Amino acid sequence: MSDNVIEIRNLSKVYRDFWGRPKVKALNSLSLEVKRGEIFGLLGPNGSGKTTTLKLLLGLLFPTEGSVRILGRPAHDVEKNERIGYLPEESYLYRFLNADETLDFYGRLFKMSAAERKKRCDELIQRVGLQGGARHRQLKEYSKGMTRRIGLAQALINDPELVLLDEPTSGLDPLGTRDMKDMILDLRKAGKTVVMSSHLLADVQDVCDRIAILYRGELKVIGSVQELLESREETQILTSQLDEATLKEVEQVLQRRGASVKKVSHPTSTLEDLFLRTVAESEARPGRRFEPGERPSNEKA
Numbered sequence: 001m002s003d004n005v006i007e008i009r010n011l012s013k014v015y016r017d018f019w020g021r022p023k024v025k026a027l028n029s030l031s032l033e034v035k036r037g038e039i040f041g042l043l044g045p046n047g048s049g050k051t052t053t054l055k056l057l058l059g060l061l062f063p064t065e066g067s068v069r070i071l072g073r074p075a076h077d078v079e080k081n082e083r084i085g086y087l088p089e090e091s092y093l094y095r096f097l098n099a100d101e102t103l104d105f106y107g108r109l110f111k112m113s114a115a116e117r118k119k120r121c122d123e124l125i126q127r128v129g130l131q132g133g134a135r136h137r138q139l140k141e142y143s144k145g146m147t148r149r150i151g152l153a154q155a156l157i158n159d160p161e162l163v164l165l166d167e168p169t170s171g172l173d174p175l176g177t178r179d180m181k182d183m184i185l186d187l188r189k190a191g192k193t194v195v196m197s198s199h200l201l202a203d204v205q206d207v208c209d210r211i212a213i214l215y216r217g218e219l220k221v222i223g224s225v226q227e228l229l230e231s232r233e234e235t236q237i238l239t240s241q242l243d244e245a246t247l248k249e250v251e252q253v254l255q256r257r258g259a260s261v262k263k264v265s266h267p268t269s270t271l272e273d274l275f276l277r278t279v280a281e282s283e284a285r286p287g288r289r290f291e292p293g294e295r296p297s298n299e300k301a
């Protein structure tokens with residue numbers, strides 16, 4: 001069997017107006033593959049065709065031209081959707097159900113037995129962090145972050161091989177974002193394939209193995225994140241703290257070899273990291289306040 005979970009060939013989509021006249025060319029001759037077990041990111045500015053691509057993969061839209069094969073089947077084959085999970089950009093869940101009832105409802109759609117539904121529901125609620133009181137509250141009372149979590153649980157109810165996530169981290173605070181990213185990485189560990197669209201480039205960089213950048217419906221860049229971002233003209237060496245004399249010696253060695261030191265600095269961590277450490281430290285020690293310029297230690301609280 002092919003290693004490609006998704007094969008898109010020369011895919012175009014033209015949206016038509018009420019009278020059937022072409023209105024918008026949302027995708028123009030897109031070709032790409034997604035391999036089994038990878039996390040693939042679809043990037044692009046507003047209106048570049050990301051959601052259209054995801055909907056074409058699900059068979060919710062018909063292509064104007066080209067073909068899509070997904071899990072070895074044509075995209076219009078509805079049976080393949082039993083092996084796919086989908087988190088849409090906007091939540092379409094029933095507002096008056098609680099988390100348990102929501103997952104039970106979707107479990108029934110997949111014809112799962114009552115015992116199976118109960119087991120899967122417990123597992124997923126735990127996995128997306130909605131255990132405790134949240135589980136029994138109606139979704140209309142949920143925050144954005146909680147809504148995204150139950151949306152992900154719903155997308156995973158059928159233990160899908162392929163998960164399509166439209167803007168999974170949009171509207172989440174840094175804690176929710178970190179959890180969502182960890183949940184996506186867990187899916188890869190479990191051998192699933194994930195395709196996600198996002199505007200949030202740092203999130204994509206953190207989790208995706210490969211990305212494609214679309215612009216006005218056309219594929220502009222595709223490749224592994226590592227390869228695309230790596231600078232091959234420079235070398236970076238990270239060492240323990242060096243004193244002035246040692247630095248001078250290193251510089252002299254490099255000069256003798258025809259190279260030069262362009263920058264000497266201390267590595268910085270990310271703002272996400274600082275934020276998460278501050279929250280963890282505040283939870284662990286509620287009375288603690290940091291002086292201006294002071295920060296929580298690098299050790300995980």
Ligand SMILES: Nc1ncnc2c1ncn2[C@@H]1O[C@H](COP(=O)(O)OP(=O)(O)OP(=O)(O)O)[C@@H](O)[C@H]1O
Nearest residue numbers: 015023024026044045046047048049050051052053
């Ligand atoms: N149902 C529709 N009818 C007409 N035009 C549409 C329809 N859906 C999308 N479009 C148009 O197709 C183009 C691609 O839209 P799409 O939603 O796929 O982009 P996107 O990359 O997901 O954008 P965003 O980042 O804003 O979610 C846009 O110009 C959009 O206006």
